[in-house]
Amino acid sequence: MANVYVRGNKLWVDYFVEGRRVRKATGLEDTKSNRAFVNKTIIPKLLTMIATGEIHRRQPKTFGHYFKVFLTLKDSNRSYFVKKPIWDKVNARFKDLEIDKITRLDVKSYITSLPIKAVSKGAYKTVLQEVFELAIDDGILSTNPAVNIKLRDDSQKKIEYFSKEEVNLILSNAEGIMKPYLMLAFHTGMRPEEILGLKAGDISDGWIDIKRVRTRGRVDIPKTRHSIRKIPCPAFVIDELKQIKSDHEFLFGEIDDVTKFRHRWPSLLTKCGLPKQKLYSARHTFATLMLQNGIVSINELAGLLGHSSPKITLTHYAGVIDSRKIDLGKDFNLFS
Secondary structure (H helix, E strand, C coil): CEEEEEECCEEEEEEEECCEEEEEEEEEECCHHHHHHHHHHHHHHHHHHHHHCCCCCCCCCEHHHHHHHHHHHCCCCCCHHHHHHHHHHHHHHHCCCEHHHCCHHHHHHHHHHCCCCHHHHHHHHHHHHHHHHHHHHCCCCCCCCCCCCCCCCCCCCCCCCCCHHHHHHHHHHCCCCHHHHHHHHHHHCCCHHHHHCCCHHHEECCEEEECCEEECCEEECCCCHHHCEEEECCHHHHHHHCCCCCCCCCCCCCCCCHHHHCCHHHHHHHHHCCCCCCCCHHHHHHHHHHHHCCCCCHHHHHHHHCCCCHHHHHHHHHHHCCHHHCCCCCCCCCCC
């Protein structure tokens, strides 16, 4: 519905768009011929443009607009500063694009092109999904172009671990703070950030209470509820930890990140005549030898390692289980 009216000897048009009243000047003088022109030409064309959405349609917003909203919602996220660099990379790629013009192919091509492992690409896909969801909530999009994008699994790399003899060699040559750290890592399978987050009060009666992590100078709670756990610790390891002389709040003092061992660890391996391996291999060694020696099941190992499910444990360590060592007996009959 649109009408023509007069204001100050000029013709104006009064109409509604999306329930909102709009008044616009035509610029024409109030004459009989001009009134006829407005009613027969301008108003019909105006109504057609309103019906097709050509006029006063809500202007598309950019990815960057919704990214700002996304950041506001994530402001209280405890891992904000850890994930922010990833979020910023995604925004740098899409920020100037109108969000309703970004296709599923655009998203898939971007994620596929990232020169990182598939497991790491999940974080990039997640931020895209959440930003597009905000546009859906705002009525700009009807579907999310970042959902149902499957990533090709990474080829599973062979787990690197040490033999029993190599572990004993390493521990016999370890010195200073490196020795108690390695004693814990090899005998409990704890993550580096969990070890560095330990306080003296977390260890008692042969158990270690894992309830915080420390990395890059930051202290935080573990990333999942399964990571918060109690694990057994051998008495001789606890005795070694008691030898640490420090007035610091944390057991390992100023060593607040595993990178602080970046010189000591390679030097220790060289001293032992062993090839280069990551310090994280101590955790892999614990898990591998526990399985190979039949000390624990996959389910039990998942609990010790703080995995959210045995599936994760199996994904990492299925390749180290030697089925030839499983003795079911000659008369094994599952259905007898």
